[in-house]
Amino acid sequence: KTQVEQSPQSLVVRQGENCVLQCNYSVTPDNHLRWFKQDTGKGLVSLTVLVDQKDKTSNGRYSATLDKDAKHSTLHITATLLDDTATYICVVGDRGSALGRLHFGAGTQLIVIP
């Protein structure tokens, strides 16, 4: 059973618009949550990591929230650029050490058009 669900599955926005990606999960324990960006044909690049019960992070035009009570995270991208076209993957870590496992969502495919 999929433990990390992302929505929407795909999204098309115009350059300059803002967008919000959603991640719901059932992983227990939920030690931390990461968002990755994957360009077509490339590896995953970490955008941010959230660790607290209710957490917020900001990394340039990317900002993210985590609510562990709701087991829910969002990734906000403001003023989208064409280079933001990629798949965004939500990942939940069940421990804070190398002994833990990462649980991956299937990703949201974002397409930014001119």
Place this chain on the structure above:
Amino acid sequence: DMKVTQMPRYLIKRMGENVLLECGQDMSHETMYWYRQDPGLGLQLIYISYDVDSNSEGDIPKGYRVSRKKREHFSLILDSAKTNQTSVYFCASSSGGRGSDYTFGSGTRLLVI
């Protein structure tokens, strides 16, 4: 520039042939991983290595084995490849822990015909 390097980038093999996928990292990370990525699914963990000769099965180890004889190098071996092992394989490394960076390679696209 810290990175994980995977070789080859693309590979076509016939069913029953042996396959060797190689991965190297230059960060002295203790922990390394092999994942596969299939359309519509999240990455699935094949094997994890905590250090030299300290390997553990992941969620889908059947049909795969690994070798780690040096900290910077982690190999994935498919003995007698099957068509359902057609996939994109990612290697990753980490210093461990929630605050650590996870660095992924660019992937090896394997087609088994």
